[in-house]
Structure formats: structure tokens, C-alpha cells
Amino acid sequence: MGKKHKSISYAKWGYIFIIPFFVVYAVCTLVPLFSTFLYSFFDYYTTMDFRTIGPNFVGLQNYIDMFTPDRTGAIDLFNYTGNTLLMWVMGAVPQVLFALILALIFTGIRLRIKGQGFFKTVIYMPNLIMASAFSMLFFTLFSPVGPVNQLLTMFTGAEPFLFFSDIWATRSIIAFINFLMWFGNTTILLMAGIMGIDQSLFEASSIDGATSKQTFFKITLPLLVPIIVYVLVTALIGGLQMYDVPQIMTNGKGGVDMTAQTLVMQLNRMIGGVTKNYGKAGALSAYIFIVTGALSVLVFKVTGNSGGKKKAKKGGK
Amino acid sequence: MKKRILAAVLATASILGTVAGCDSTPATSSGNTESKNDTSSTTESKDEGKEDEKKEEGKVLNIYAWNDEFKGFFEKYYQGLEYEFELPDGTKEKRKFDKAPGLETLKGVTVKWTINPSDGGVYQQKLDTALQAQSGAAADDKVDMFLAEADYILKYTNSDFTMDVSTIGVKTLDTQYNYTVQAASDADGKVKGVSFQCCPSALIYRRSIAKDVLGTDDPAEVQKKLGSWEDFDKVAAQAKEKGYYMTGSYVETFRTFSNNVSSAWVVNGALNIDKAIEDWTTQADTYLDKEYTLADGVWGDQKNKQMFKDGKTMCFFGPAWYFNFSMKNAQDKEKGCYGDWAITTGPQEHFWGGTWILAATGTDNGTIVADIMKAFTENEDVCSKLVEEQKQFTNNMKVNQKYATDPNFGNAFLGGQNDIALFVELAKNIKFEYKTKYDQLLSEKYPEYMLDYFQDKISKEEALANFYKFVNDTYADVKTP
Numbered sequence: 001m002g003k004k005h006k007s008i009s010y011a012k013w014g015y016i017f018i019i020p021f022f023v024v025y026a027v028c029t030l031v032p033l034f035s036t037f038l039y040s041f042f043d044y045y046t047t048m049d050f051r052t053i054g055p056n057f058v059g060l061q062n063y064i065d066m067f068t069p070d071r072t073g074a075i076d077l078f079n080y081t082g083n084t085l086l087m088w089v090m091g092a093v094p095q096v097l098f099a100l101i102l103a104l105i106f107t108g109i110r111l112r113i114k115g116q117g118f119f120k121t122v123i124y125m126p127n128l129i130m131a132s133a134f135s136m137l138f139f140t141l142f143s144p145v146g147p148v149n150q151l152l153t154m155f156t157g158a159e160p161f162l163f164f165s166d167i168w169a170t171r172s173i174i175a176f177i178n179f180l181m182w183f184g185n186t187t188i189l190l191m192a193g194i195m196g197i198d199q200s201l202f203e204a205s206s207i208d209g210a211t212s213k214q215t216f217f218k219i220t221l222p223l224l225v226p227i228i229v230y231v232l233v234t235a236l237i238g239g240l241q242m243y244d245v246p247q248i249m250t251n252g253k254g255g256v257d258m259t260a261q262t263l264v265m266q267l268n269r270m271i272g273g274v275t276k277n278y279g280k281a282g283a284l285s286a287y288i289f290i291v292t293g294a295l296s297v298l299v300f301k302v303t304g305n306s307g308g309k310k311k312a313k314k315g316g317k
Numbered sequence: 318m319k320k321r322i323l324a325a326v327l328a329t330a331s332i333l334g335t336v337a338g339c340d341s342t343p344a345t346s347s348g349n350t351e352s353k354n355d356t357s358s359t360t361e362s363k364d365e366g367k368e369d370e371k372k373e374e375g376k377v378l379n380i381y382a383w384n385d386e387f388k389g390f391f392e393k394y395y396q397g398l399e400y401e402f403e404l405p406d407g408t409k410e411k412r413k414f415d416k417a418p419g420l421e422t423l424k425g426v427t428v429k430w431t432i433n434p435s436d437g438g439v440y441q442q443k444l445d446t447a448l449q450a451q452s453g454a455a456a457d458d459k460v461d462m463f464l465a466e467a468d469y470i471l472k473y474t475n476s477d478f479t480m481d482v483s484t485i486g487v488k489t490l491d492t493q494y495n496y497t498v499q500a501a502s503d504a505d506g507k508v509k510g511v512s513f514q515c516c517p518s519a520l521i522y523r524r525s526i527a528k529d530v531l532g533t534d535d536p537a538e539v540q541k542k543l544g545s546w547e548d549f550d551k552v553a554a555q556a557k558e559k560g561y562y563m564t565g566s567y568v569e570t571f572r573t574f575s576n577n578v579s580s581a582w583v584v585n586g587a588l589n590i591d592k593a594i595e596d597w598t599t600q601a602d603t604y605l606d607k608e609y610t611l612a613d614g615v616w617g618d619q620k621n622k623q624m625f626k627d628g629k630t631m632c633f634f635g636p637a638w639y640f641n642f643s644m645k646n647a648q649d650k651e652k653g654c655y656g657d658w659a660i661t662t663g664p665q666e667h668f669w670g671g672t673w674i675l676a677a678t679g680t681d682n683g684t685i686v687a688d689i690m691k692a693f694t695e696n697e698d699v700c701s702k703l704v705e706e707q708k709q710f711t712n713n714m715k716v717n718q719k720y721a722t723d724p725n726f727g728n729a730f731l732g733g734q735n736d737i738a739l740f741v742e743l744a745k746n747i748k749f750e751y752k753t754k755y756d757q758l759l760s761e762k763y764p765e766y767m768l769d770y771f772q773d774k775i776s777k778e779e780a781l782a783n784f785y786k787f788v789n790d791t792y793a794d795v796k797t798p
Contacts, residue, residue, distance in 0.1 A: 050445070050449070
């Protein structure tokens with residue numbers, strides 16, 4: 001009897017306690033995930049007269065359509081993927097660099113900046129504003145009758161510049177908003193990362209007479225790689241889902257010649273309008289899923305965080 | 318602690334700064350969003366009476382709309398005013414509508430408005446969701462009536478979501494314009510609703526600019542000089558020479574062309590671009606190249622700014638609701654140019670918009686819905702108020718005729734011109750034809766996608782290809798070339 005008593009496993013309670021989460025997850029996330037994937041093999045859409053066509057099994061037809069060149073010979077899907085990645089890079093590269101500089105300044109022992117809490121709050125602030133509100137603000141700022149053009153006209157006397165009729169102006173504004181919204185978040189993360197590095201390493205390096213540059217490249221950066229990878233992967237996943245800013249900036253049109261049309265905007269056009277095309281949207285969703293997965297793996301491979309750690313350890317010891 | 322307080326104060330200040338920024342920037346272009354009503358809102362107004370209600374009528378009257386134009390009329394003339402009613406015993410008495418004989422039921426009924434903007438099909442989308450959930454919805458959540466525009470009314474009249482209004486006692490009258498009845502009828506001729514407006518559209522011009530360019534501001538004289546598209550183009554060149562824009566938006570003339578098509582947007586399930594649309598494409602391209610117009614949408618801020626006194630635009634196009642409801646900038650007391658306007662037929666007759674009131678199948682407020690429909694079409698008091706106070710062109714020929722022939726009637730905004738008199742003539746020729754349920758988004762997006770071509774960013778074929786892509790993504794059942 002006593003033996004039996006001892007062998008009671010409390011582990012089962014752990015499993016019992018996490019059941020609710022898995023049930024909710026399965027119902028709310030897993031089922032829709034698989035049904036989306038399943039629909040991508042069907043011809044399944046609604047029409048303007050309230051009819052639903054399908055689901056009729058069509059195999060890979062939706063995927064084939066997606067990769068078929070249009071009348072002008074271009075494959076739209078690649079265009080939209082390119083736009084999304086381009087605008088993401090245009091925003092994310094300065095975002096990480098800027099955040100890194102700010103994080104270094106705030107954590108620098110020699111600088112000892114005062115009022116850190118204040119600056120952190122201010123830096124993080126843009127992230128608290130809704131992306132759509134941000135977009136509306138910039139849309140108004142850069143509109144032909146907006147303040148930016150009023151200033152331009154006042155100083156140069158030229159006709160208003162139509163920012164949203166210019167491919168690169170539109171893309172830059174979108175990238176800039178994304179940068180502005182997210183650099184604060186990245187700064188906080190990187191600061192946490194830097195502060196997590198053993199202070200004795202910095203002290204040791206300063207005793208050894210390392211310059212700030214050497215300290216940064218030999219100690220801070222290598223030890224920060226895991227955090228940077230995390231930042232990049234989360235930013236990438238967020239960036240591939242870029243939707244609200246370009247949608248509002250281009251009024252859903254996708255900019256000049258669809259050069260600001262992102263993947264999720266395209267998804268919205270198929271599923272979020274007056275009619276719904278479950279089949280084609282399913283195929284596009286599956287594509288976005290695969291691209292996101294592939295790119296995340298790529299980021300991991302390229303940054304190779306294990307190598308960074310080894311080097312840092314060598315430097316430290 | 319101090320740090321924290323400082324941070325909190327500055328945080329608040331910066332948020333307020335941003336909010337204030339948001340607030341003041343659009344204010345420079347106030348009045349532009351008036352007709353579009355960019356915000357979604359649900360407002361409720363509760364009638365005061367709480368006495369016993371009849372059981373048959375639901376307690377919540379759900380109305381779906383895309384702006385608050387009709388809401389204003391409804392609150393003012395249906396809920397608010399007193400009219401003379403004939404009581405069952407034959408005597409006459411002044412009462413409010415909700416106390417009309419047989420309508421004591423409206424007492425205690427909550428009117429619930431659900432308003433969503435129509436741009437990009439948002440209104441249709443929200444309405445469709447509600448209608449599709451109609452059969453399973455609780456009585457108080459059911460849509461009772463909704464408004465629809467000419468561009469997509471067919472979608473609803475030909476569906477089972479709307480009901481034959483003759484079953485709730487609404488009759489089609491001779492005083493209604495035929496096209497409004499036609500538009501509200503389904504393929505079998507069953508009438509599903511009524512319109513409270515008739516919307517012949519006119520050429521609206523700035524008198525002062527017309528005097529400068531044409532040497533006259535008399536509507537009849539102006540009409541002689543702008544009676545055809547060739548003349549219109551000629552005058553556009555003259556206006557340009559004098560430093561004016563002919564129109565404020567490259568889409569300004571689109572309605573005029575698209576209303577005079579000889580084939581629909583979609584024929585036998587395939588997209589079809591009519592010759593009139595082609596003609597518009599050529600005109601818009603020329604106008605933008607020669608700077609006769611601006612690269613802005615019909616509802617754009619840049620165009621709306623042209624309505625101010627210092628604006629340089631001569632011509633606008635629109636029906637009564639447009640210049641009275643949407644040209645707020647022109648009516649601005651300080652910066653506007655009230656009275657410096659006039660209307661005439663223009664190069665081609667056409668109509669634009671119109672609001673139809675449709676009864677939703679499954680409504681539990683049939684009596685009230687029928688009564689509302691009658692109030693805004695049959696009731697001459699209400700219709701007269703719509704003309705006098707709201708400058709509407711009503712869907713009641715008798716009332717319109719009364720004002721058209723009244724020598725003392727004039728619209729001060731148009732420098733005293735009797736707009737009703739012109740509209741009565743124009744309304745005779747309105748035809749509701751070549752319409753499809755796809756029209757709203759096709760007419761909205763075609764000019765948008767062609768703009769890239771007009772601005773010489775891409776070729777016409779590429780612009781068309783982008784438009785076709787939009788069509789394919791939005792209407793999976795419509796074939797494109």
C-alpha cells in the first residue's frame with residue numbers, strides 16, 4: 001500500500017491543467033489553420049447574388065493560377081512578395097541599426113544618461129498608437145493639400161508634389177511609418193539584451209585597454225546575436241504580414257502600378273471584400289506560411305547564433 | 318518617483334500632441350468627408366413615450382445606412398414634426414407621426430442606426446453579413462429596413478433579403494418617377510422599396526469664372542456653349558488659358574459618361590468596357606496631360622479645396638444632393654462663395670446616386686417601415702419640407718411641380734436660380750438601364766487604376782491589366798479579357 005502511495009505521479013495534474021489551453025488552441029487555431037489549407041485545393045467562393053459556389057475539388061489549380069504569369073508576363077505573386085520584403089527591409093534595417101545605437105547609448109557605462117525612464121517611454125510611444133491612426137496622419141500630412149506640400153509650395157513655389165503618385169515616395173513613407181512604430185520596441189529588447197551581458201566582461205576589457213569599438217565588436221555584438229536573431233525573426237514575421245499601413249496609404253489600391261501591394265493586402269482583396277474567395281485565399285495563405293517559415297529558417301542559418309557564442313566565450317576567457 | 322511622474326506627464330503631453338495634430342490637420346479640409354461619413358457609428362435614439370405597445374411590432378427598429386443624410390431627415394421630419402391626420406372618426410387633428418392613427422406603436426420603439434461608409438464596399442459588406450444572419454437573429458437584432466444606392470440596389474432587390482412592399486401596404490404612386498420604381502423592382506416586377514429622392518444630375522458652374530471665360534453666367538447662354546463634349550473640350554482649353562481648371566477631379570465627368578453607356582459593365586458574365594467609358598478614358602487622359610483638371614478623386618481634398626472662393630475650378634457635376642449636401646466648402650461663410658453658382662444641363666444628361674429605402678425580409682416592424690416609406694414619398698408636407706428646408710429634389714412630381722412653377726422659389730446658393738425647374742425637365746429623361754450588381758466597385762476602381770496610365774507611369778494595357786486583376790480578385794464569377 002505504502003509503495004503504491006509513493007508512486008503517485010503529480011505530473012498528470014500538470015497535463016490536466018494545460019488541457020483547456022490545448023482545447024482552445026485546437027478549436028480556435030488548429031482547425032481554421034487546417035481548413036484554410038484544405039480550402040486551397042477547392043474552387044470555393046461567394047458571388048454578388050449571395051450564392052456560394054463550391055467547394056469543388058480542383059487539386060492544385062489554385063496554386064497553378066497563383067504562379068501563372070498575367071497578360072503582361074509578370075507573376076503578380078512575386079511582385080507582391082517583392083513589395084512586402086522590400087518595404088520590410090527599408091523599414092527593418094534602419095530600425096535595427098537605430099535601435100542598436102540607442103540601446104548602446106542608454107546602456108553605456110561611461111555615458112550614464114539621466115532620465116532613462118523618460119526617454120524609454122518616449123521612444124516606445126509610437127508603438128502605442130494604432131497603425132491605422134498613424135497611417136491616416138501621414139496620409140493627411142503628405143496629401144496634395146497637406147502641410148508638407150503647403151511648406152514645399154511656400155518655399156519653392158512649385159506645384160504640389162503628389163507623394164502617392166510616386167512609387168518610391170509611397171514605399172518610403174510606408175517603410176518610415178513601420179520604422180517609426182517599431183524602433184522603440186526593438187530598442188527596449190536590445191537594451192535588455194545588452195544589460196543581460198555579464199558586466200565583468202566589459203570591466204575586464206576596459207582593464208585590458210580595449211577601445212569602445214573593440215568592446216562593441218568583440219563583446220557586445222557577438223553576445224547580442226541571439227537577441228538580434230529574435231528581433232529579426234519576429235520583425236520578419238510581422239513584416240510579411242504588413243497590411244494596415246499600405247492599405248490605408250494607398251486606399252486599398254496598392255499604390256502606383258501595384259508597387260505597394262503586399263501579400264496580406266492581396267489576401268484581403270480576396271477574402272475581405274464584398275465577395276469571398278475561400279479557395280484562392282487559402283492557397284495564398286499557404287504560400288505566405290511557407291515563405292515565412294523558409295525565411296525564418298534562413299535568418300537562423302545566416303546569423304548562426306551558436307558560432308557567435310563560441311567566439312564570445314573565447315574572447316571573454 | 319519624480320522620474321516616473323515626469324515620464325507620465327510627458328507621455329500624456331506627447332499623446333495629446335499627437336491627438337491634437339490629428340485633430341487640426343483634417344480640419345483644414347473640413348466638409349470633405351461629410352457625404353462619405355468616414356466613421357462607422359451606431360447611434361441610438363429612444364422615443365419618449367413608454368405607453369402600451371402593440372405586440373406585433375418589434376421594439377427596436379434597425380436601420381442600415383452609409384451616411385447620416387437620411388438619418389437627419391428621419392429625425393427631423395418623421396420623428397419630430399406634427400402633421401394633420403384624419404382620425405378614424407373622420408375628424409382631423411395635428412399629431413406627430415409616431416402618434417398617427419394606427420401608429421401609436423412607434424411609441425417606445427428604439428430606432429437603432431448602423432452607419433458604415435460605402436467606399437470600397439464596406440457598407441455592402443456589413444449589410445450582407447447582417448442580412449445573412451437575419452433568419453437566426455433575435456427579433457430586436459433583425460435588420461428592419463436599409464438604404465441602397467443605384468450602383469448596387471439590384472443586388473438586393475433581386476435577392477430574398479428584401480420583401481415585396483405591397484405586402485405591407487406600400488403602393489406605387491403616379492407621383493413617383495418611373496425610374497425610381499424600376500430600380501426598386503426585381504426581375505419579376507415586384508417592388509421592394511421606394512426612393513425619397515430623384516437624382517437628375519446637372520452641370521454646376523462658378524458664375525464668376527463663367528463670366529470671365531465665357532463672358533456670361535446666364536444658364537441658358539452657358540448651356541449653348543457647353544452643350545456637347547466638343548464644346549466642353551473647347552471651353553476647357555479657353556479656361557486653361559485664363560488660368561482656370563475645367564474640373565476639379567479627373568473623375569468628375571465619369572458619371573456623365575458611365576450613365577450614357579449602351580451596354581452594361583458585365584455582359585453574359587464577362588467584363589465589358591463600353592464605348593462611353595472608353596471616351597471618358599480618352600478625355601480624362603487629355604485633361605490631365607493638358608492640366609485642365611487635377612489628379613484627385615471625386616471626393617478628394619484637393620478637389621474639394623477648389624470649391625473655396627480662391628478655387629480655380631469652373632465646373633462640377635452633381636444632383637441636388639451634391640451641391641446642397643456635399644459642397645460644404647462652397648457654402649463656408651468665410652472661405653466659400655455662396656451664391657456664386659448656377660446649374661445647367663451640361664454636355665449630356667445623366668443621373669447620379671439616389672437613396673432607396675428597402676424593407677428587409679423578416680422585419681418585425683412592417684407597419685412602421687411602410688409608414689416611413691409613405692411619409693417620404695406620399696406625404697406632401699414632408700416632401701415640401703424636403704424641398705424648402707433641405708433643398709432636395711423629391712420623388713413626388715406633384716410637389717416638385719409646385720416649386721418648379723413658383724416664381725418666388727429659388728435656391729440662394731445658386732444665386733436665386735430655380736433648380737427644381739431644371740431638374741423637373743431633366744428627370745423626365747432618366748433611364749435606369751444597363752445596371753448590374755457589380756457597378757459600385759467597378760465604377761469606383763476603374764478610374765483609380767487608370768490614373769497610373771493618365772499620369773504616364775505605365776501603359777494603358779498595364780493599367781487595364783491591374784484593373785482586371787482587381788475584378789478577378791473581387792468577382793470570381795466575372796470573366797476578364
